[in-house]
């Protein structure tokens with residue numbers, strides 16, 4: 221594989237790195253008896269737009285939940301600003317880091333405006349109730365995600381794509397420099413996927429650190445400044461998408477023979493799956509054809 225791709229070799233151990241805001245060392249992640257990942261080291265470069273790709277059920281959502289402090293690791297530690305994330309109070313974490321979960325269920329009958337306003341909850345207290353600043357961040361977040369016109373509609377009556385934008389608005393209203401987004405483009409048609417990714421790129425451009433799980437390797441290659449490829453609870457490769465997304469990698473991670481060409485628009489890797497016919501030929505042993 222090309223240089224510039226780092227393979228996880230461990231080594232960073234279970235200590236906070238003073239220079240990185242969000243990282244994790246030697247994570248073991250499990251649900252009851254099912255272990256999803258073991259000895260996982262993850263570093264999110266500050267100011268990056270990190271995109272995580274990998275097959276279904278390889279542990280992407282589990283990792284994101286752990287990095288957000290919602291799933292306590294069985295072993296290892298997630299570090300946020302130099303301290304174990306478990307050492308912060310929930311509201312403190314929520315003022316530093318926002319998570320858009322893969323599937324979220326809104327409270328029954330809640331309106332768009334009220335749900336987005338919940339993003340301000342971490343900033344409130346008994347002494348500090350709703351302020352003009354809260355109002356400003358809610359309005360701005362709704363404008364950025366184009367849900368202003370929906371503000372009085374109940375969330376449960378919206379389309380999947382509209383709902384996705386409302387949840388993102390809530391995460392934006394939270395005003396955190398770190399944003400973790402689990403499949404923010406699912407349910408969106410191609411134009412709205414690009415719109416969502418452009419919005420993410422804008423947030424990244426403003427200096428935020430973003431971590432997103434995406435399924436589309438071509439979109440991931442276009443937008444990621446740092447790509448992490450996962451398989452079976454482990455990081456297989458990470459780095460610049462141009463170095464990471466290769467035919468070998470796609471075959472190793474997804475089991476899919478493909479061709480990787482340059483995206484005619486951006487020059488970034490464009491994955492073209494091998495045709496059904498080509499895949500059949502690949503599966504046929506050479507000396508069995510005569």
Ligand SMILES: Nc1ncnc2c1ncn2[C@@H]1O[C@H](COP(=O)(O)OP(=O)(O)O)[C@@H](O)[C@H]1O
Nearest residue numbers: 251254256274275276277278279280281282283
């Ligand atoms: N709440 C849960 N309880 C038990 N097992 C779970 C739970 N959530 C996910 N898993 C299992 O953990 C593994 C990783 O899941 P997940 O992180 O959601 O994968 P991905 O997001 O990559 O599709 C899967 O085998 C899944 O079935």
Ligand SMILES: [Mg+2]
Nearest residue numbers: 280281282322
């Ligand atoms: Mg998932």
